[in-house]
Amino acid sequence: MGRKYFLVKSEPDKYSFAKLLRDKKTLWDGVRNFEARNNLRAMKQGDLLLFYHSNIGKEVVGVARVMGPAIADATAPGEDWSVVPVEPVCPMKNPVSLDAIRNEPGLSEIALLKRNRLSVVPVTPAEFALILKMGKTALPRVGKDSADHAAASSR
DNA sequence: GCCAACGTTGGC
């Protein structure tokens, strides 16, 4: 099956999309909610993430990509939490605010709104495409993404 | 296994 889409939240003064751009990659750790953890575990390499700034900004500011499957969260030894390695894909040309999402009829069912306080929520392909469009953002051509291309062309 | 207390998240 094709790639899946999710939205992940971070408080920008804790970990911002700008910081991810600088870091080039990070482990998405610190998730301490079972449902959010299970969403992390549902991710696989190549899945795309909308990066949302909570509290400050309250807007989708960029797109990130899952670099590999979920692994144990080393920040909670002995506990059953997970992290996922992610890398930045591109910033949104126009950040998409929570208000804009609320006011968009095509996004009335989005899990971000329905499941208010979940820090990792699934996004449908249609919702993902619509938010990119609202952000006037196109995904870059991914030449380095040879594994995905090989998988796609072998189908 | 119910439910009250508590803690956390996140919008305002």
Added chain:
DNA sequence: GCCAACGTTGGC
């Protein structure tokens, strides 16, 4: 900084 929503914990 307040408060509402809601998930988690712990007593019974």
